[in-house]
Amino acid sequence: MSETKNLQWVRVAGLDELLEGRVQTITVGRLSLALTHFEGTYGALENACPHQGGPLGEGTIEGCYLRCPWHGWDFHPLTGKPPGGYDDGVKTYPTEVRDDGIYVGVPAEDARERTVSDVMVETMVNWGVTHVFGMVGHSNLGFADAMRVQEKAGKLKFIGIRHEGAAAFAASAFGKLTGRPGACFAIAGPGATNLYTGLWDAKVDRAPVLALTGQVDTQVLGPGAFQEVDLAAAFNAVAGWSQTVLHTSKHAELMNLACKHALQYREVAHLIFPNEVQEFVVEGAPASGPKGRLTPMDISPPAKSLAAALGLLRKAERPMIIVGHGAREGMDSIKKLAEDLSCPVVTTFKGKGLISDHDPHGCGVLGRSGTPVASWFMNECDLLLVFGASFSNHTGITPKKPIIQVDFDPWQLGRVHSVDVPVLGEITVTADLLRERLGAHQAKDQRSEIAERWKIWRSEKASRLEDERGGGVSSVAVFEAMNRKVPANAVIAVDVGNNTYSFGRYFECREQSVLMSGYLGSIGFGFPAAMGAWAAAPDRPIVCVSGDGGFGQYLGEITTAVKYGMNITHVLLNNSELGKISKEQRADHLEVWQTSLHNPNFAQFADNCGALGIRVTQSEDLDTALDKALTHDGPALVEVVADVSLI
Secondary structure, three states: OOOOOOEEEEEEEOOOOOOOOEEEEEEEOOEEEEEEEEOOEEEEEEOOOOOOOOOHHHOEEEOOEEEOOOOOOEEOOOOOOOHHHOOOOOOEEOEEEEOOEEEEEEEOOOOOOOEHHHHHHHHHHHOOOOEEEEOOOOOOHHHHHHHHHHHHOOOOEEEEOOOHHHHHHHHHHHHHHHOOOEEEEEOOOHHHHHOHHHHHHHHHOOOOEEEEEEEOOHHHOOOOOOOOOOHHHHOOOOOOEEEEOOOOOOHHHHHHHHHHHHHHHOOEEEEEEEHHHHOOEOOOOOOOOOOOOOOOOOOOOOHHHHHHHHHHHHHOOOEEEEEOHHHHHHHHHHHHHHHHHOOOEEEOOOOOOOOOOOOOOEEEEOOOOOOHHHHHHHHHOOEEEEEOOOOOOOOOOOOOOOEEEEEOOHHHOOOOOOOOEEEEOOHHHHHHHHHHHHOOOOOOOOHHHHHHHHHHHHHHHHHHOOOOOOOOEOHHHHHHHHHHHOOOOOEEEEOOOHHHHHHHHHOOOOOOEEEEOOOOOOOOOHHHHHHHHHHHOOOOOEEEEEEHHHHHHOOOHHHHHHHOOOOEEEEEEEOOEOHHHHHHHHHOOOOOOOOEOOOOOHHHHHHHHOOEEEEEOOHHHHHHHHHHHHHOOOOEEEEEEEOOOOO
16 A cells, blocks of 8 residues: 555545445546445555556456456455455555545646657647647547647647547638648547548648547557557558657657648648657657748749740730639739739639629639639630639630639649640739739720629529429528628638539628538538638638538537537528439439438427527528527527429
8 A cells, every 4th residue: 555645635535425345436636546445445546457457447346356347357446456466456545534525645746747749739839730620539648638738828729529520621621711730630540530531621622731640559559459550551642741650759850840741732741649659758858840941932933934924915805814722812913913904703613702703803603513604704705814723624614715824833734634824833923923014905894794794693593582382492592691691701611512502603702711622522521611610710700501411421510519619600401302412313314312311300409409500491581590690609500491403
């Protein structure tokens, strides 16, 4: 038994709380103990079997011994010694029965020792990582404790999710919105593999993300331990950079490289933390940071490329500018160039909202999710000036018109098909140089045509509002109501499905930022992305748009939003069907099969979770519902019973 000198006595139970012959787990400071009541006497044992760490407080007292719940090894309930004279007993702590309860004497806690995890978390924070989305578990506890210290110091915020897939989507959305690394966190094995889809979303959409995964102890790595997955191999395809942290690693340097890679290449960087390495003590090891690690990316285009682009622009009578998500940091310069050219500006779907649909030059989205305004100008133009777009088949940028393509990534230039003038350069720098050197030009002023095409399209949308078939609220009614009610500075996270196509077509952006799963097109993205947006932009209204199929994938995360008081207004279009898939089956001349959904009343579900739930079955109730949801302090869900045939 431990010495009783210099002990702190802590009340751990009432006099009648623990019955004779029973054991329970108690926590004293950072100590976890097994409190026993055996033959009228109380004992306190270290709550970990010396073999595999089995929690003795979850065991049973059988006869004269406390049995480990994991593999049945026995220990005396008071002395901690095993039968048979073996020396693998457990440590004990003195107990006292006092008038007001049972007390255990424990030594004063030692000062917390600095660990590998402390060094790496501090370095991560120095690089500007402010939020981590994830789940704490048995193989990442050391790193979690280091994050706890930084959160207590006000330097980091941890958001505990219900499914690791939501953590990765939230981190991806955070990176897309801010340009800073979003971070996600999981245990070894299934926790790490659950991150995979969200990380692919970040990879293909060029969002900086830091993936932090636990791993089994290095001593059992290889033979196939419980929850062991070869994470280096598993993440090889999705992570642009991945390393395992070892006892002998240069720990701050590994985190430096991970953060640098995420920022510089706008990709996923991955660190693997074996369990015991996380709590390995490192004396005096300093953290590091980004100083001297990054250079400004203000890359000017080659003179020859710039001259060729200017030559085409000077000849064009009806140029059109197309902007993709990659142009988001250069929009001020692009808008000024559009003013000089008096030309239309359209966006890819991922670029929706980069220019207002009420701007004299804005023409909405081009492509399958787009407006007839944008497609009309695509047909009428004689030159395309494309900034930061990937030429996806979803957008449908025609190769039949002369094209100037500007991008900071040489791989993207002419990647899908050849272009007339590929220009390597940072978007803002290149747009400013084009504007500065363009001089006099003969381009037609197309602004009156832009206004006329919008007038035609808005008239068409108004006529579609009259189309009521009794099967629910139409999508055009939903998004016209959102046009009236969603604040101009909102961030809107959009899921995948018919709701997405309708959003692209009918919702008119002002200053809103739009987040979506672009190239991956992953259903389920919307609500986790809204959580990431809330963390990234807490002072802006956050709105989520999804269908019932998408929200069903991460239904439990509404409890996360309630827990952290996230002001998210979720507009849920419920048609009890995977409507987009039904539409594709019909287009393929197939029977509609296995696309129906059995749903709860989502508004009641939100209420049960502690959020505000509102159900709308008539279009005339949309404005009132949106007003109530947008002003609610906390998460709110507006469930719209939608007509699947009216998208």
